[in-house]
Amino acid sequence: MDHTTENMIENTEKILEVENLTAVYNTDAGVVHAVNGVSFSINKKETIGLVGETGAGKTTTALAIMQLLPERTGEVKSGSIRYRGDELLTKNKAEMRLIRGACISMIFQDPMTALNPLMTVGEQIYESLAIHNSNKTQKELEPRVDELLELVGIPARRKINYPHEFSGGMKQRIVIAIALACEPLLLIADEPTTALDVTIQAQVLNLMDELKQKLSTSMIMITHDLGVVAQTCDKVAVMYAGEIVEYGMLEEIFDPKRPHHPYTIGLFNAIPSLTGESRRLKPIDGLMPDPANLPEGCRFHPRCQECMERCKSGEIYQYENGTHKIKCNLMRKGENDGRAD
Amino acid sequence: MAELIKTVDLKKYFKLSKTEYLHAVDGVNLSIEKGRTLGVVGESGCGKSTLGRTMIGLNNATSGEIWFEGEDLLKLSASRRKAYRSKMQIIFQDPYSSLDPRMSVFQLIAEPLISNKVHKSKGELVDHVSYLMEKVGLDQRFINAYPHEMDGGRRQRVGIARALALNPEFIVCDEPVSALDVSIQAQIINLLMDMQEEMGLTYMFITHDLSVVRHMSDEIMVMYLGQCVEKAPAAELFRNPLHPYTKALLAAIPQPVIGEKMNKEIIRGEVSDPINPAPGCRFASRCKHCCPQCTQADVPLKKVENAHEVACVLYK
Numbered sequence: 043m044d045h046t047t048e049n050m051i052e053n054t055e056k057i058l059e060v061e062n063l064t065a066v067y068n069t070d071a072g073v074v075h076a077v078n079g080v081s082f083s084i085n086k087k088e089t090i091g092l093v094g095e096t097g098a099g100k101t102t103t104a105l106a107i108m109q110l111l112p113e114r115t116g117e118v119k120s121g122s123i124r125y126r127g128d129e130l131l132t133k134n135k136a137e138m139r140l141i142r143g144a145c146i147s148m149i150f151q152d153p154m155t156a157l158n159p160l161m162t163v164g165e166q167i168y169e170s171l172a173i174h175n176s177n178k179t180q181k182e183l184e185p186r187v188d189e190l191l192e193l194v195g196i197p198a199r200r201k202i203n204y205p206h207e208f209s210g211g212m213k214q215r216i217v218i219a220i221a222l223a224c225e226p227l228l229l230i231a232d233e234p235t236t237a238l239d240v241t242i243q244a245q246v247l248n249l250m251d252e253l254k255q256k257l258s259t260s261m262i263m264i265t266h267d268l269g270v271v272a273q274t275c276d277k278v279a280v281m282y283a284g285e286i287v288e289y290g291m292l293e294e295i296f297d298p299k300r301p302h303h304p305y306t307i308g309l310f311n312a313i314p315s316l317t318g319e320s321r322r323l324k325p326i327d328g329l330m331p332d333p334a335n336l337p338e339g340c341r342f343h344p345r346c347q348e349c350m351e352r353c354k355s356g357e358i359y360q361y362e363n364g365t366h367k368i369k370c371n372l373m374r375k376g377e378n379d380g381r382a383d
Numbered sequence: 384m385a386e387l388i389k390t391v392d393l394k395k396y397f398k399l400s401k402t403e404y405l406h407a408v409d410g411v412n413l414s415i416e417k418g419r420t421l422g423v424v425g426e427s428g429c430g431k432s433t434l435g436r437t438m439i440g441l442n443n444a445t446s447g448e449i450w451f452e453g454e455d456l457l458k459l460s461a462s463r464r465k466a467y468r469s470k471m472q473i474i475f476q477d478p479y480s481s482l483d484p485r486m487s488v489f490q491l492i493a494e495p496l497i498s499n500k501v502h503k504s505k506g507e508l509v510d511h512v513s514y515l516m517e518k519v520g521l522d523q524r525f526i527n528a529y530p531h532e533m534d535g536g537r538r539q540r541v542g543i544a545r546a547l548a549l550n551p552e553f554i555v556c557d558e559p560v561s562a563l564d565v566s567i568q569a570q571i572i573n574l575l576m577d578m579q580e581e582m583g584l585t586y587m588f589i590t591h592d593l594s595v596v597r598h599m600s601d602e603i604m605v606m607y608l609g610q611c612v613e614k615a616p617a618a619e620l621f622r623n624p625l626h627p628y629t630k631a632l633l634a635a636i637p638q639p640v641i642g643e644k645m646n647k648e649i650i651r652g653e654v655s656d657p658i659n660p661a662p663g664c665r666f667a668s669r670c671k672h673c674c675p676q677c678t679q680a681d682v683p684l685k686k687v688e689n690a691h692e693v694a695c696v697l698y699k
Contacts, residue, residue: 095564095565095566095567096564209653210427211653212653239426239427239591240426240591240593240632240635240636241426241631241632241635241649241650242426242653243635243637244634244635244637244649245649245651247637248649266564266565267637268639269636269637269638269639270637271639272637272638272639272640272641273637273638292641293641296639296640296641308566309565309566310639311569312565312566312568312569313565313569313594313639314569314572314594314595314597314598315594315598316593316594316597316621316636316638322573322576323569323572323573323598324569325566325567325568325569325570325573326566326569329534329536329567330534330564
């Protein structure tokens with residue numbers, strides 16, 4: 043740790059604590075267990091990466107924090123979500139509306155659909171400012187709209203344009219400008235660069251990093267790209283079938299010498315390397331389980347090469363070494379090498 | 384080894400109005416040897432998919448030549464050209480929209496066999512379909528399933544089985560894994576490579592994912608706004624990228640390694656319009672090495688080293 047003591051105290055203020063969050067979708071086909079007992083916390087200025095494949099429950103976790111789960115089907119079953127010590131789950135709609143946008147805001151995956159095609163981008167940025175600054179007039183807020191556009195690298199004169207007049211990268215910048223309009227303390231970015239080309243992705247990630255420093259925002263970065271995680275995050279939570287299977291500081295997750303969850307190892311092995319020479323990839327066999335019908339015991343056991351009898355039912359061992367946590371029976375014996383047999 | 388397919392100055396323009404043409408593919412020369420893979424990389428809108436589609440005849444070329452097994456396909460009559468169609472196939476990007484949702488797996492895989500009248504009896508057809516399913520690793524229980532009942536990886540396997548049905552020699556893989564999760568992506572990449580080894584297939588692998596292309600290809604071609612800016616053997620291109628655009632593209636990939644923070648030299652701006660482009664290097668407006676020479680005349684592809692070609696005035 044190379045922070046100064048002063049920095050340490052300031053940075054340990056907990057912005058968000060999620061504890062044992064369980065969320066389900068009640069559908070005609072049965073109850074879909076999207077998030078099953080997820081816990082993590084974010085300190086000030088910290089970025090946590092939620093990593094996993096489609097259906098791992100990353101987006102549902104984000105929507106549960108924002109309380110934007112679909113009203114008829116989505117439901118938070120249990121757990122607690124505290125924003126600076128304040129429980130969010132007991133808040134009513136009006137109270138949540140004051141928090142959303144002003145304290146916690148979200149960048150959605152697809153900039154092509156996140157913007158309203160019938161409003162100019164200036165109006166859309168103004169809209170979120172106006173909701174949280176009802177005491178100010180449009181004239182007072184207009185300079186802030188210009189300032190926000192310039193902040194994300196778009197000339198202010200373009201505020202009179204509609205979304206279709208911008209390219210994908212510029213649209214995502216506008217979505218970021220809207221999310222940052224009220225200087226929230228926490229930003230949830232749901233796959234912010236998945237729909238963009240690599241060079242544009244690099245521009246957007248750079249911009250987010252700069253803004254994070256400037257505004258001291260904390261961030262939840264949802265992604266399936268381990269490269270993006272390595273570039274942007276401080277902490278990482280690897281999710282599988284609605285659970286966090288491995289959690290730790292970035293250095294701990296990316297250190298090959300430490301023990302890891304077999305799923306994390308599988309994820310790393312599945313990416314073709316830019317430098318290595320291996321000719322054949324090592325994919326994880328099988329598929330993500332159906333969240334309406336999750337396996338007993340460890341959710342990963344049907345796909346796990348190291349699966350043991352005791353993984354198929356009952357509680358799974360929780361390994362803890364400082365900040366590094368792994369949910370896997372392999373960690374039960376031999377804390378150092380992580381191998382059971 | 385002998386080359387299987389070659390293009391000479393291939394162009395595909397889309398007419399937008401009386402005076403406006405979109406130059407999707409603008410003078411591409413390439414050749415692929417039998418049993419090898421050419422990777423085509425570039426950002427969205429650079430014309431890589433149009434190039435692939437034009438090569439197998441899904442788009443009509445504006446001008447140029449496509450040589451396949453010693454014949455210029457563009458000069459053949461429609462009926463003679465049809466004979467070559469079954470030898471060239473394509474695997475599409477999105478297995479969610481490239482399969483007819485109202486056809487079962489059996490119907491989907493049998494379709495190319497039926498329309499080419501490969502089999503005389505239903506029994507033979509059923510056998511062939513199950514053989515193909517086994518080959519691409521699809522369980523027989525899916526034979527009557529519909530696309531919506533399967534996940535992306537299995538759907539893409541159906542797409543591959545369709546492409547393999549007529550024993551093609553050349554397959555254009557148009558971003559076959561970009562809609563899939565990483566663990567599934569690795570399964571499909573392995574399958575494609577196994578098929579190539581087993582059947583001696585020749586691939587043109589189109590993608591924007593540089594790590595996938597490095598893994599799959601023997602040679603890589605980098606495209607920018609309809610033109611090839613650099614072409615080199617895969618390992619060479621990653622070891623020694625020459626064109627400023629290739630360098631920027633490689634620098635922009637986030638590496639799953641900590642400590643190696645992203646290169647701060649990020650290229651500014653975005654891909655410009657391919658409509659009636661001005662002469663000269665198309666990357667000039669974003670390039671930090673841009674000089675007057677770049678915008679005066681078109682910059683041709685030049686050989687710098689063995690098999691390493693680049694279109695840039697910095698290299699003479």
